[in-house]
Amino acid sequence: MVADAMSALQRRYGKTHRKDRWWVEPLLSGGGLAAFLLYSTVAVVVGPNWSYEVGPYLSPMFEPLIRPDWLPRWFSPGFLILWAPAGFRTTCYYYRRTYYRSYFLSPPACAVAEPAATYSGESKFPLILQNVHRYFMYVALVFNVLLWVGAVKSYWMPGEGLGIGVGSIVMTLNAFFLMMYSLGCHSLRHWVAGGLNSFSRTPIRRLRRKAWEIFTIANEKHRMWAWTSMIFVGLTDLYIRLVANGVITDIHTWKSF
Amino acid sequence: MxxxxxxxxxxxxxxxxxxxxxxxxxxxxxxxxxxxxxxxxxxxxxxxxxxxxxxxxxxxxxxxxxxxxxxxxxxxxxxxxxxxxxxxxxxxxxxxxxxxxVSVNFEKAKTIPFVDLEKPAPGDVRRMAQMDIDRVQEFHKCIECFICMDVCHVIRDHPDNMDKFVGPRYFVQLAMVAMHPLDQHPKREMVAYGFGLEYCNITKCCTEVCPEGIHITDNAIIPLKERRVDELYDPLRMIGRALFGKK
Missing domain, CATH: 3.10.20.30 (Beta-grasp domain)
Structure with a gap:
């Protein structure tokens, strides 16, 4: 059609005429992602050597705890868990936008020329694998249930019974933020009713449309929930580890721990 | 002054x-x-x-x-x-x-399919419920300023993709057709294989610049990508097709 659509004018213009600080957003979001990636990797790797559970609390990076007897001491149970949230977030449409801008510079910001000479988007390996987001969405829904189970269990101290502590509240908030992030997932929003062309034909479809509307509310704030839930997972893990290793004391209603 | x-x-x-x-x-x-x-x-x-x-x-x-x-x-x-x-x-x-x-856009427009409207019942007229067309009406706001096409790095920085990729304005048009409640020949297979959807890496610049505030990425492009996933990648649908032979 038009191989020469981009005129010589563009090449002459240079990279951009934008005068605003367009580099701030990719820098901050890229830095934030890198910081979380570093923290979560360290947290999982040092798992066996720096306690991640205390009383009724278990770090969300190890929920549900899979620690069979045959597992070597040096192997962190977090590795059996982390692939699921990592895969879900890596293939998430919001995170894709973020790391394509920050790390791939594709593009670094709107109307700012990108450095790569060629571009094939998500049409080839490995980026065509982004289509597995639907698989991770199904897995993430299971993990949401497991995290809520963990949050509910954090109110029950074995041997003492029902109670509440700061850690219980932190774990509940963590499960809530992750649920909001998952409910806003574009793939879930599509799956629940977005794939329909007509919502009105049957009562079930009308019900699915209602669910779609609710998920759309979460979807419109997907970026906010993505960051809130990600940061809070880190903070929850950090809090439980600090309590478990005696650095700080948890305020709670139980007598032991 | x-x-x-x-x-x-x-x-x-x-x-x-x-x-x-x-x-x-x-x-x-x-x-x-x-x-x-x-x-x-x-x-x-x-x-x-x-x-x-x-x-x-x-x-x-x-x-x-x-x-x-x-x-x-x-x-x-x-x-x-x-x-x-x-x-x-x-x-x-x-x-x-x-x-x-901007005539290249008019060539792209020719590649977008039409809606094949269902025939109304004898003596009746075609009817659409408001809840069915709310979503599509957002796409009708497009004024074809082609700002979204201009900012899209897929063709802005890589003009060799111009032939393979219809671009954000026409993804909006395609979504309008693909989601039409009265279309008797839904465009699922066409969406699954065509239009260069896989070239979009969802960096949302088209949405940021749209003067009509159309949520191009969230409401048009990603739902189209998800329809493609329905057809080609969804594991539950694959199992369903294998067991029941459903399309």
Missing amino acids: PTANLKVWRGDDSGDYQNYQVEYGHGEVVLDVIHKLQATQAGDLAVRWNCKAGKCGSCSAEINGHPRLQCMTRMEIFEEGEEIVIAPLKTYKLIRDLVTD
Whole structure:
């Protein structure tokens, strides 16, 4: 059609005429992602050597705890868990936008020329694998249930019974933020009713449309929930580890721990 | 009256920027200032415009590097005396000054399928429930200013993709057709294999610049990508097809 659509004018213009600080957003979001990636990797790797559970609390990076007897001491149970949230977030449409801008510079910001000479988007390996987001969405829904189970269990101290502590509240908030992030997932929003062309034909479809509307509310704030839930997972893990290793004391209603 | 310090592209590909000083009044927009420039200092300045109300989509340009409508860009957003760079859309072939050849879009429009409307029952008319068309009506707001196409890096930085990728404006058009509640031949297979959807990496620039506030990425492109996943990748659907042979 038009191989020469981009005129010589563009090449002459240079990279951009934008005068605003367009580099701030990719820098901050890229830095934030890198910081979380570093923290979560360290947290999982040092798992066996720096306690991640205390009383009724278990770090969300190890929920549900899979620690069979045959597992070597040096192997962190977090590795059996982390692939699921990592895969879900890596293939998430919001995170894709973020790391394509920050790390791939594709593009670094709107109307700012990108450095790569060629571009094939998500049409080839490995980026065509982004289509597995639907698989991770199904897995993430299971993990949401497991995290809520963990949050509910954090109110029950074995041997003492029902109670509440700061850690219980932190774990509940963590499960809530992750649920909001998952409910806003574009793939879930599509799956629940977005794939329909007509919502009105049957009562079930009308019900699915209602669910779609609710998920759309979460979807419109997907970026906010993505960051809130990600940061809070880190903070929850950090809090439980600090309590478990005696650095700080948890305020709670139980007598032991 | 304050004075605008303009730097406007003049000429064709071999042209250059020219500096102009133009007085402007309260409430004026960039297009007003360009018209004053045309009337007082540069009578041969080429600029495409029509409604001056943000509805015809004719006066798209790049103002300080941001693709936007000249008629919807108020002079108040600039500091007094600030240099204002006004350039043509960079994705398209330049004709002269601020006018580009956007006819490539009309070729792309021909590749988008039509809706095959269901026939109404005898004696009845076609009916659509409001809840079925709310979603599609957002797409009707498009004014075809082609700013989303201009900012899209897939074709802006890589013009060799122009043939393979219909671009954000036509993904909106495609979504409008693909989601139509009365379409008797849903376009699922066409969406699964065509239009260059896989080239979009969802960096959302099209949504950021749309003067009509259409959620191009979240409501058109991603749902189309998800329809493709339905057809080609969804594990539950694969199992369903294997067990029940459903399409």
